[in-house]
Amino acid sequence: MTDLTAGAARLARIREDYTALTRRKRVYGSILLILFVALMAAGFRTADARNAGSFADGWRRILDYPSEVLAEAWAEIGQLPAHLAHFLPALIETLNIAAASTLIGLIAGTFLALMSTRGMALWPALIPLFRRISDICRAIPEIVIALVLIFVLGGGPVPAMIAIAIHTAGALGKLFSEVNENASLKPVEGLQSVGANWSQRMYLGVIPQVGPNYVSYALLRFEINIRASAILGFVGAGGIGYELRNAMSWGQGRYDEAAAIFLLLFVTIVVVDQISGHLRDRLAHGVKA
Amino acid sequence: MSSFATDLSTDALKLEAGRLFARKRLLNFGLPALVLIYLIYIFFAFDVPGLYDGASWKNGRTLVSDSYSYKTHVTRDNRSGVVSVAIEGERMGAYPEGMTPDWVALGDTAVVDLEGGHVVRFGAGTVEYDIPGYGTVRATPNRSAGVQAELPPGAVPAWINVSKNRLAITTDAGRLTVTRNRAEVFRYFAGWELFWFTLDSPYHGKSLLEVMRLAASGEGGAIWRDFWNNAMWRHKDVAWAIFETILMAFLGTLGAGIVALPLAFLATRNFNPFRSVRFAMRRVFDFVRGVDALIWTVVLARAFGPGPLTGALAILITDTGTFGKIFSEALENVDRKQIEGVQSTGANAPQRYRFGVIPQITPVLLSQLLYFLESNTRSATIIGAITGGGIGLLLTQAIITQKDWEEVAYYIVLIILMVMLMDWFSGWLRRRLIRGEGRARRRPRDPKARRFLLP
Numbered sequence: 001m002t003d004l005t006a007g008a009a010r011l012a013r014i015r016e017d018y019t020a021l022t023r024r025k026r027v028y029g030s031i032l033l034i035l036f037v038a039l040m041a042a043g044f045r046t047a048d049a050r051n052a053g054s055f056a057d058g059w060r061r062i063l064d065y066p067s068e069v070l071a072e073a074w075a076e077i078g079q080l081p082a083h084l085a086h087f088l089p090a091l092i093e094t095l096n097i098a099a100a101s102t103l104i105g106l107i108a109g110t111f112l113a114l115m116s117t118r119g120m121a122l123w124p125a126l127i128p129l130f131r132r133i134s135d136i137c138r139a140i141p142e143i144v145i146a147l148v149l150i151f152v153l154g155g156g157p158v159p160a161m162i163a164i165a166i167h168t169a170g171a172l173g174k175l176f177s178e179v180n181e182n183a184s185l186k187p188v189e190g191l192q193s194v195g196a197n198w199s200q201r202m203y204l205g206v207i208p209q210v211g212p213n214y215v216s217y218a219l220l221r222f223e224i225n226i227r228a229s230a231i232l233g234f235v236g237a238g239g240i241g242y243e244l245r246n247a248m249s250w251g252q253g254r255y256d257e258a259a260a261i262f263l264l265l266f267v268t269i270v271v272v273d274q275i276s277g278h279l280r281d282r283l284a285h286g287v288k289a
Numbered sequence: 290m291s292s293f294a295t296d297l298s299t300d301a302l303k304l305e306a307g308r309l310f311a312r313k314r315l316l317n318f319g320l321p322a323l324v325l326i327y328l329i330y331i332f333f334a335f336d337v338p339g340l341y342d343g344a345s346w347k348n349g350r351t352l353v354s355d356s357y358s359y360k361t362h363v364t365r366d367n368r369s370g371v372v373s374v375a376i377e378g379e380r381m382g383a384y385p386e387g388m389t390p391d392w393v394a395l396g397d398t399a400v401v402d403l404e405g406g407h408v409v410r411f412g413a414g415t416v417e418y419d420i421p422g423y424g425t426v427r428a429t430p431n432r433s434a435g436v437q438a439e440l441p442p443g444a445v446p447a448w449i450n451v452s453k454n455r456l457a458i459t460t461d462a463g464r465l466t467v468t469r470n471r472a473e474v475f476r477y478f479a480g481w482e483l484f485w486f487t488l489d490s491p492y493h494g495k496s497l498l499e500v501m502r503l504a505a506s507g508e509g510g511a512i513w514r515d516f517w518n519n520a521m522w523r524h525k526d527v528a529w530a531i532f533e534t535i536l537m538a539f540l541g542t543l544g545a546g547i548v549a550l551p552l553a554f555l556a557t558r559n560f561n562p563f564r565s566v567r568f569a570m571r572r573v574f575d576f577v578r579g580v581d582a583l584i585w586t587v588v589l590a591r592a593f594g595p596g597p598l599t600g601a602l603a604i605l606i607t608d609t610g611t612f613g614k615i616f617s618e619a620l621e622n623v624d625r626k627q628i629e630g631v632q633s634t635g636a637n638a639p640q641r642y643r644f645g646v647i648p649q650i651t652p653v654l655l656s657q658l659l660y661f662l663e664s665n666t667r668s669a670t671i672i673g674a675i676t677g678g679g680i681g682l683l684l685t686q687a688i689i690t691q692k693d694w695e696e697v698a699y700y701i702v703l704i705i706l707m708v709m710l711m712d713w714f715s716g717w718l719r720r721r722l723i724r725g726e727g728r729a730r731r732r733p734r735d736p737k738a739r740r741f742l743l744p
Contacts, residue, residue, distance in 0.1 A: 052594025
């Protein structure tokens with residue numbers, strides 16, 4: 001607090017200091033802003049120059065493809081229910097890939113998180129090792145593992161499932177270990193005092209505390225993984241993405257199928273987002289009485 | 290939490306507790322059982338048992354061995370008698386005329402020393418291979434009679450494959466193939482060949498110390514040029530590809546932030562009194578988010594063609610939806626008092642937003658932007674693989690050719706390093722900027738602030 005009884009000289013100095021501070025802050029702010037704008041502009045120009053088609057020509061054509069697809073789908077609207085039914089198994093496969101990889105990732109991520117949290121790890125000396133493992137799992141884009149596994153195992157849902165599960169394990173491992181650090185260690189110590197082994201301590205002492213948070217994060221991951229599994233299908237891992245690529249490569253005349261797949265994918269993502277958002281809300285704030 | 294009525298008798302309480310226990314037990318065993326049943330269903334639905342038979346383990350072995358080793362081909366054209374040496378059998382890796390590795394001796398009889406007593410001789414008419422512990426295999430290729438092979442007496446071992454027109458011998462030291470038209474020896478080496486300099490560069494085969502001495506004596510530019518334009522590993526193209534990928538993530542994320550911020554105001558209850566506009570804006574965000582990045586990529590690739598701009602725009606559009614949702618939620622939670630405080634000093638509307646609202650949401654805004662910057666680096670790799678651009682394109686190309694697995698391994702390592710670097714960078718920036726806002730400065734011992742220090 002400023003001493004109010006101080007003289008006018010002191011007040012003037014304070015005001016001077018304050019204006020200098022504000023001015024410096026403003027100068028820094030504007031330098032940063034100019035730098036940022038310059039970076040964005042230069043980046044955009046570089047990207048534009050290295051692209052096959054330029055932005056100036058392309059933006060008028062953005063709506064060409066969607067309108068073509070929609071026009072064709074509209075012309076054959078009667079076929080839509082049949083197409084939807086036809087692609088439903090592929091959609092279920094995509095959902096299964098997402099769900100299975102989320103579950104496997106959840107189990108592996110829980111393990112990684114417990115092993116890399118102080119006070120809970122089974123081997124405290126190996127905490128840095130497990131941290132690095134989950135960092136590396138998180139850093140690998142799914143497509144890298146998926147493409148390599150497709151080469152060895154052949155196309156199909158399993159490469160996609162493994163690829164997404166590895167990334168999910170890393171991502172959830174990090175989020176979970178942050179949750180773990182806020183958990184109380186007292187139940188663990190209590191269980192240890194009555195002779196519980198490590199898995200009992202974790203299952204009875206830690207999991208009940210962190211469970212809701214874990215499930216909330218896993219649901220968020222499930223939403224992300226549906227998108228990921230659709231994309232991986234596009235590079236040959238089965239599911240709705242694979243059907244989409246086929247429908248698109250047939251080109252004109254089959255756009256009604258592409259439209260049906262777009263529709264299925266869109267509705268699925270929106271519905272799952274809504275349900276999982278609602279569930280996460282309930283987990284975070286408790287059941288509204 | 291369940292609460293117990295206090296006026297219950299002991300028996301009733303016991304019953305209640307028993308019921309609670311039964312429910313917990315059901316949950317504790319039922320949930321894992323459900324998960325297990327689902328995974329078993331997946332196991333059969335995805336045909337995991339059939340996968341084992343369908344898998345090509347040969348591909349897997351090639352992939353693994355090729356990713357850390359390379360082979361040098363010594364080939365003799367049987368018609369002309371010319372012997373050529375090329376790394377991986379590629380034109381770019383061919384030894385120039387008159388230059389051979391020291392384990393190949395040219396002459397009337399070319400001698401290829403595979404070490405450990407394994408020696409292959411390309412004679413005038415006959416190819417000989419001395420195999421220690423087995424004997425000498427002779428093969429005489431002939432235009433009309435195919436390949437006539439003479440093996441030591443006894444049964445033909447499994448690692449020798451003889452037919453009328455072809456002889457193939459695979460040993461630990463290398464591999465010899467003789468056909469009517471040519472004889473070829475592969476010798477395997479560990480490591481990535483020609484990673485620094487190709488054979489036509491004067492710096493090939495020099496040690497690091499030597500190269501550094503040459504660089505110090507003024508050849509630095511030439512050394513860098515030879516490395517940068519390495520035709521085998523294409524360091525220049527790879528660096529550009531990495532840069533393109535990061536550029537996609539950067540432009541997409543920040544562009545989305547710039548587009549989403551003003552729109553987010555329209556989607557909030559407290560800043561936008563028009564219900565219909567609010568509702569429409571929220572549905573727009575939902576729509577943009579629901580039409581996945583995959584579909585945006587497909588649509589945009591039609592308009593702009595392959596390249597980094599397409600990827601950047603796909604990320605921009607998808608994330609506009611996500612940011613719009615997150616920012617509007619943050620805006621709905623701003624404290625009115627701060628805005629009123631600014632208003633009470635006579636601030637006009639822009640000033641109220643600038644000093645009353647923006648400082649409150651900056652931490653959320655920045656941390657989300659930086660978090661997405663990291664995750665979009667990964668997305669940009671994937672989008673690049675679909676549209677064609679950046680490191681994702683190089684990776685898919687290398688995988689599709691199915692022979693440059695050392696390049697695939699190199700790209701994977703680069704991608705992982707790139708993502709980890711972006712992760713570290715965004716974490717560092719987040720720490721700097723958000724602490725700079727003065728929130729954490731008040732609580733330097735904040736457990737959350739310490740947590741971010743972990744990578």
